[in-house]
Amino acid sequence: MSRYAYRSYKPEAGGSPDFFAKSIATLEGVSAIWFLERRHLINSKSPRMPPDTLHRLMGLYAEEAERCIRCGFCNSVCPTTLTSIGFKPSKTSRGRLVLLQSALQSGWPxxxxxxFKELIDLCIGCTRCVDVCPAGIPIPTVMSAYRAAYIGKRGVGSLDRPERVIANFEGFVRGLSRMNGWLRHLILTKPTLYLFKRLAGFADDALLPLPEGGVLDEVFRREALKSGLRVYAFFADTYARYVRPSIAVSARYLLNQAGIDLFLPPQRDSGILYWELGMWEKVKELARLNVESLHREAVKGRRIVCTSPASTMMLREVYPRILDEEKSREVAESVVDINELIHDFVHLGRISADLSRERCVTHSTCLSQHLRLTSLIADTLETLNVNVDKVLLDCCGSGGLWGMLEKNRALSREIGERLVRKLGTSGLVVSYSETCALQISSLTGRRVEAKLPHEALYSWILQPKARTPPANISPAS
Incomplete structure (x- = not known):
């Protein structure tokens, strides 16, 4: 960065009254672009917001935004910043915080x-920035807090149509999963899906998380807890409960080998999609219901198993943060991710196999890295003698459901293409994220198969034994 760009970035960022005079008099290069962008954001039609209004709406996270020292470390890891749009300062991770600081200090933009919201929405919640921020700012939470402020002032109806569709994801997949097979297949025909994508704002080439059939609750009701096994509670979340119950079935069978059985307590959606949209009141409602139920399991001494990194993050980090209650903290302490559990059992010899004939590439997803699971997954596979060709750390560009939307698809593909090039013609990719697995399959034209780590282990260890799963639910092979 030139000395002009570095020197000019500070006064621009603070929202000082003489911003335009300083910009015209002293800024060059990158700063000129920033000046033009800011002029676009601040126009004659923009109302001036009292500086304390956004402070009140964002609460404590307004102070977090103001702690940003503008070092730019977050830019070096932000997936959307490291694309063709990253030359525009307002479309970078640092730029988003700078804009928030300006709005918090002066009401502009x-x-x-x-x-303004479109710029903030370039944060896809990957959490990569959290690990490099020297000030320790929870940047994705700050962005979510801004979205909550936006909704708090303008209402849920102000969201775009695709975002409103995402807000109803749980109800949509719950209804589809409970339909008879023939009716579900009739609804999910290619013409119907094409029409749905067009109307809802999803990209034509995106693979949607569609129910495979059956509801996890029914599976657990049919299969009683096995005597002699230690019982852990299972938090399924919407994906394993309604979209792919086979995720939970394979996890349960695998843990049975280690002397563990899973119990499904009453529960609701984790709220991860509402969290990303900024619908904090809905997240709090779901968090209270889940914590109340899961706390009853925690006080029994039961671990709470999650098979999704998003679920693990919500229960461990988000619930204690937004509820700030002792029960939520006790639940968080009882949470164990499936990969942590399997890693321990493999090293204890409670899960064992010689998988020297198996080969894969490991994709370390954004949340896997945030939760410190990358090394655990790789070590588990290598301990079981799986041939791990390489471990890839690149973002796939999914950002949950963000990358499936038509308005984000081009940028999502640009982010993911770096990963696709490195995958090459890999046969099996072990990737710990349901939506990342869909994204990899989509971007590679389905030539690459992607599985969650425990699903891959299930297929290698247990499927050759021809073990029959419950009716209507078959772990994906």
Whole structure:
């Protein structure tokens, strides 16, 4: 960065009244671009917001935004920043915080404008920035807090149509999963899906998380807990409960080998999609219901098993943060990710196999890295003698459901193409994220198969034994 760009970035960022004079008099290069962008954001139609309004709406996270020292470390790991749009300062991770600081200090640019929100929405919640921020700012949470402020002021109806569809994801897949097979297949025909994608704002080439059939609750009701096994509670979340119950079935069978059985307590969606959208009141509602139920399991001494990194993060990090209650902290302490559990059992010899004939590439997803699971997954596979060709750390560009939306698809593909090039013609990719697995399959034209780590282990260890799963639910092979 030139000395001009570095020197000019500070006064621009602070929202000082003489911003334009300083910009015109002293800025060059990158700063000129920033000046033009900011002029676009601050126009004659933009109302001036009282500086304390956004502070009140964002609460404590306004102070977190103001702690940003503008070092730019977050830019070096942000997937959307490291693309063709990253030359524009406002479309970078640091730029988003700078804009928030300006709005918090002076009311400009208008934080309730559509342009402002579109820039903030370039944060896909990957959490990579959290690990490199020297100030320790929970940047994705700050962005979510801004979205909560936006909704708090303008209402859920102000969200775009695709975002409103995402807000109803749980109800949509719950209804489909409970339909008769023939009716579900009739609804999910190619013409129907094409029409749905067009109307809802999803990209034509995106693979949607569609129910495979059956509801996990029914499976657990049919199969009683096995005597002699230690019982852990299972938090399924919406994906394993309604979209792919086979995720939970394979996890349960695998843990049975280690002397563990899973119990499904009453529960609701984790709220991860609402969290990403900024619908904090809905997240709090779900968190209270889940914590109340899961706490009853925790006080029995039962671990709470999650098979999704998003679920693990919500229960461990988000619930204690937004509820700030002792019960939520006790639940968080009882949570164990499936990969942590399997890693321990493999090293204890409670899960064992010689998988020297198996080969894979490991994709370390963003949340896997955030939760410190990458080395555990790789070590588990190598201990069982799996031939791990390489471990890839690149973001796939899914960002949950963000990358499936038509308005984000081009950028999502640009992010993911770096990973696809490195995958080459890999046969099996072990990737710990349901939506990342869909993204990999989509971007490779389905030539690459992607599985969750425990699903891969299930297929290698147990499927050759021809073990029959419950009716209507077959772990994906």
């Amino acid at each position: 208008d934080p309730l404008s559509k342009n």
